Amino acid sequence: MREAYDQHGRLVFSLCMAALSNRQDAEDATQQVFTRAWRSRETYDPTRPLGGWLTGITRRVVADTFAARDRQRQLVDATSGQHQREDRQLSEQVVDRVLVHEALERLGPPQDEILRMAFVQDLPQGQIAERLGMPLGTVKSHVHRGLARLRAALEVNDG
């Protein structure tokens, strides 16, 4: 369990932060994700990535948190009628972003840096090669391998 938490705590917490934008709520939600995971561990299929399973649980916890917020709000807002707009759940794009950036951090140098330069800063590969003093072919191959690894990270989100 500790291992699962060490491996995926940041992912789950970052997902919760992205959805709930409140540190306390995100911490509570993260705690729930792992306690639920533990309690329903019988349903985990060990042939599938753990991150994907935890992401699924995170979605449900986030949805439940929003539902709880709603109930509370109905009491409080009976008079004020505020707070209509909110992104009600963890959207696919947000999950993708967190998964990809989390995986990017794990790639380690120089691949993570090269991918950042190529896709975050949008630098041409020639320029990246020049800056890093690396042959263009090496940069290309880092880009290709890095993308493949990040793609694998997305698979966990695709059930």
Added chain:
Amino acid sequence: MAETAERHLTEEDLASIAAGQAPGPGAAAHLRSCPACRLDLDRTERVVSALAAPVTLHEPSADVWAGIERELGLRQDPHAGPGITAVPGAPESSGTSAETAPGGHGGGGTLGADDAGTVSFLPRTQRRRWPVITAAAAAGLVVGAVGAAVVAGLMSQGDGGQDTPSQPVAVGEAVLAPVTDRDVEGRAEMVAGPDGALRLTVDVSEGPQEGYYEVWLRDEQASRLISLGTVSGQTTTLPVPDGVDLDRFPVVDVSQEEFDGDPSHSGLTLAAGAMTRSGDATAG
């Protein structure tokens, strides 16, 4: 008619198309006929757009873990090591039902008994790149082809000795679905000899044209692999190391290797499939 025999998109194709370049005519035609490449391209595009929109990652504070421990009552034995990690249940894949896990419930017990946690909560150690395997997994070939039925509690076989059957006993088999356009496919059968020793017999549809084939047991993500040996002809029987936990290495993988002296998996899987445990094949 459909030119499925064309080559799959390379990482370079994927990267450049995802970055906005128009696919060449060959790639475009291939994409129309190849769902696996479409899926890869779709994911690559998602990666590229996710990269362009940075998010902040947050480390949870120490309170969170403390809360989890408190809630689950994990505190009582701080030295319980693996006992604390999860006990995976019987495999329960989404699409398939109970029948896929022979002895599912009972099997869960076997599994939990001495293998707590190690199966499930794998550390994501440095994953090497396995483009081809990834493509295959995406296409559902690797596991889907055999119904995702994965060995539930084979460990008992390892020690042998209970009934000491005099005949080899079938432990499991795998249909090895082709992964590349070479269309190499095959079957693998694992048997336990009278002494409990496991052997894997692999049949492939076609022997190597160059280099050699290597047979691996691995997990689904191909982040852990055990090499069983090489295949030069079309049928080969290889000894399986004593004590290997087939739950952790449920997939049989045949790779194309070159004589380059590099002992690791080349990344080019020709055929792969998850092992289905034999029903109740005990002698008598």
